[in-house]
Amino acid sequence: MRVEKDLRSVTSCFLALIAGACLFAVDGRADDGPMAGQPPAEARKGAESKSDVSIAEQITRLQRTIAADExxxxxxxxxxxxPESEFRKAEAEFKAIDERFNIEKEEIARKKEAGEEVGLKRLEEALAETEKARKLARERFDLAIQTRQTSQEQIKAIEEKLTQNRAALERLIGPATPAAPATPAAPPAPAEAPMTPPAPVTPAAPAPAAAPPVATPTAPPAAPAAAAPAPAVAAPMPGTQATFLGSPTAGDQAREKASQEVARAEQIAQEKQLAAEKALQTAESLSGRLKSLDKDIESQRKQLADARRRAELAAQTREVREREYQKIAEEGGLEETQAARTKKEEASEDVIKSQATVTAQMERLQELQADRAALQSEEFAAVSAAKERQIESIRAQEKVVSLKNPFALHNVLQWLLDHGPRLTLIVLAMFVLRVVIKVAMKRVVDIMMQRGFRGTYEESEDRAKTLVGVFQNAASTTVVAGGTLMMFEECGIAVAPLMGGAAVVGLAVAFGAQNLIRDYFYGFVILLENQYKINDVLKIGSVSGQVERITLRMTVLRDVEGSVHFIPNGKIECVTNMTHGWSRALFEIQVSYDEDTDRVVDTLLAVAKGLRSEPQYGRVILEDAEMMGVDAFGDSAVTIKFVIKTRPLKQWMVKREMLRRIKKKFAELKIEIPYPQRVVHHRGEAVSQAMHEAGKAA
Known part of the structure; x- marks a missing residue:
């Protein structure tokens, strides 16, 4: 009996090793197939070799796959x-063993409480064996639950794949049915058939319009026939209309020829676009089928892993049944031995079935991976074909755009032949007019300045610069605006609507920009009345500075610190021009009360006369100094005022030099320029001194 037991143990170990080797071989073969992601080099080579798979082969493959999935x-x-499934069996087995385990456990607890030692050890050993069997049954039941869930997931994945495969099969077989009713509606197409021969242009197709819209697969065949006549009869494009406005006869012929060429290009572009859409739809369908197949493969892998685990549990269960059988055969009766033998044989059959299930799952996984390799090859070929169709569509659309584009080379050349000479004449006339205006404007300004103009040559020059700049800008703007309108008219752009729009805009501007219009009007009046000119020194409100620029809208001043002030002419209410015609240098000289004022006045006049006698200052001083005499008595000085009349902008130069010479002359003649001083009398000390003297007298 012992020898038989050892022989059975060795046999069990040998069978377990064989099963493990088979599972390892299955796992290695199952993991060799390509999974989702980028196709490997072999798959890409297969795709390249199968890129020309016929539709019949695709239909047959789809039908075979659909049948297998169903x-x-x-x-x-x-x-x-x-009801006899593995899930039900595992559930029943676990319930039975769990119930027996609880009964044996309660029996042991009862014997321990009663203090019975007879048979306790045998019960504990039996409980240990039952616990091992319970653990295996529980694992088997858990695995059956997991397998059931995986099976449900696999059913969903296969149903999704079935839906996509059926849709793909309908797309491949479906167009044959609608083709028959479409033929009666196609008679109009032959009428326009002469337009198709020039289609040999090999442009390839625009993807912009192909990618976003995905049309129904059965609709494209009828669309080209219905859409083809429209371009041929369509009116000429706006670009070509503007291109051939020159001669009536040659232009009409050129427009008709261009319209026919554009119609042919549009028809070809539509056909290319529909082909690109169909290819893109096929690629997307194959991609979706590949994703569904990947889900199916993943579910099949889980099924294979569950089957392997089920085989391991079956082998362990068989070992437990063999031990139970040996134990019962040594100690039990005939019926118990027969029941144990039956369980052992069932466990052995379960091992065989589990191994067969593993083999079947492996074969199914290999089939799925083979289908995936073939489908991946089809997807790769479909994606390549879709890209080619998109490129063809892009090129066809680019050709249409080029034909419609008025800036294309052939359209530009024709336009230049029709309108180039007249546009050149207009541009030359504008240039000549601007030159004439520039030359004649100075003469016109000279004539205007002869009426009531005052001042020196420099003032005349500044006045001329001011008027020439303003009037020349206005005349140039008028010439450019008129020439532009003539060019618009020559280019075929209607000027009358533009003028009407300009009138409306001008009216709106007149109401909305009254301040702007007032600025221009005030600027015109300032220039007309010659209130000030460039280089004059002005004081406008709280701002003072030299005029740098005058326009009809604003006056630009720069102050002593170099800051520039932009003053709108409409904001100018009062202007103080400190250099209009002539200027004065004002002097207020303070001397001490001890000095002789007559002597000081004579000294100041002598210094002013000496300054005028010098050539450098004599040409800017218009008259001798005008002495106004003693002007005021201050706290510590007497103020003597006099003025010197100068040319505009020269009063500050004369004043600075005159003050320098006065200071030097006063120092030479000892004439005192007093500092501010004040005499303070202290009355408190005088009162106290008087009281002190009165006290002494008393």
């Missing part, structure tokens, strides 16, 4: 609903 869904559904 069969698998049916088997999985039947297995799930089968």
């Amino acid at each position: 069969k698998q869904v049916s088997e999985l559904t039947t297995e799930e609903n089968n």
Whole structure:
């Protein structure tokens, strides 16, 4: 009996090793197939070699795959609903062993409480064996639950794949049915058939319009026939109309020829676009089928892993049944031995079935991976074809755009031949007019200045610069505006609507920009009345400075610190021009009360006369100094005022030099320029001194 036991143990170990080797071989083969992601080099080579798979082969493959998937869904559904399924068996086994485990446990607890030692050890050993069997049954039941869930997931994945495969099969077979009713509606197409021969232009197709819209697969065949006549009869494009406005006869012929060429290009572009859409739809369908197949493969892998685990548990269960059988055969009766032998044989059959299930799952996984490799090859070929169709569509659309584009080379050349000479004449006339205006404007300004103009040559020059700049800008603007309108008219752009729009805009501006119009009007009046000119020194409100620029809208001043002030002419209410015609240098000289004022006045006049006698200052001083005499008595000085009349802008130069000479002359003649001083009398000390003297007298 012992020898038989050892022989059975060795046999069990040998069978377990064989099963493990088979599972390892299956796992290695199952993991060799390509999974989702980028196709490997072999898959890409296969795709390149199968890029020209016929539609018949695709239909046959799809039908075979659909049949296999439907069969698998049916088997999985039947297995799930089968009362003799693994799930039901594992559930019943676990319940039975768990119930026996609880009974044995309660029996041991009862004997311990009663203090019975007889048979306690045998019960504890039996409980240990039952606990091991319970653990295996629980693992088997857990695995059956997991397998059931995986099976449900696989059913969903296969059903999704079935839906996509059926849709792909309908796309491949479906167009044959609508083709028959479409033929009666196609008679108009032959009428325009002469337009198709020039289609040999090999442009390839624009993807912009192909990618976003995905049309129904059955609609494209009828669309080109219905859409083809429209371009041929369509009116000429706006670009070509503007291109051929020159001669009536040659232009009409050129427009008709261009319209026919554009119609042919549009028809070809539509056909290319529909082909690109169909290719893109095919690629997207294959991509979706590939994703569904990946889900199916993933579910199949889980099924394979569950089957392997189920085989391991079956092998362990068989070992437990063999031990139970040996134990019962040594100690039990005939019926118990027969029942244990039956369980052992069932466990052995379960091992065989589990291994067969593993083999079937492996074969199914290999089939799925083979289908995936073939589908991946089809997807790669479909994606390449879709890219080619998109490129063809892009090129066809680019050709249409080029034909419609008025800035294309052939359109530009024709336009230049029709309108170039007249536009050149207009541009030359504008240039000549601007030159004439520039030359004649100075003469016109000279004539205007002869009426009531005052001042020196420099003032005349400044006045001329001011008027020439303003009037020349206005005349140039008028010439440019008129020439532009003539060019618009020559280019075929209607000027009358533009003028009407300009009138409306001008009216709106007149109401909305009254301040702007007032600025221009005030600027015109300032220039007309010659209130000030460039280089004059002004004081406008609280701002003072030299005039740098005058326009009809604003006056630009720069102050002593170099800051520039932009003053709108409409804001100018009062202007103080400190250099209009002539200027004065004002002097207020303070001397001490001790000095002789007559002597000081004579000295100041002598210094002013000496300054005028010098050539450098004599040409800017217009008259001798005008002495106004003693002007005021201050706290510590007497103020003597006099003025010197100078040319505009020269009063500050004369004043600075005059003050320098006065200071030097006063120092030479000892004439005192007093500092501010004040005499303070202290009355408190005088009162106290008087009281002190009165006290002494008393």
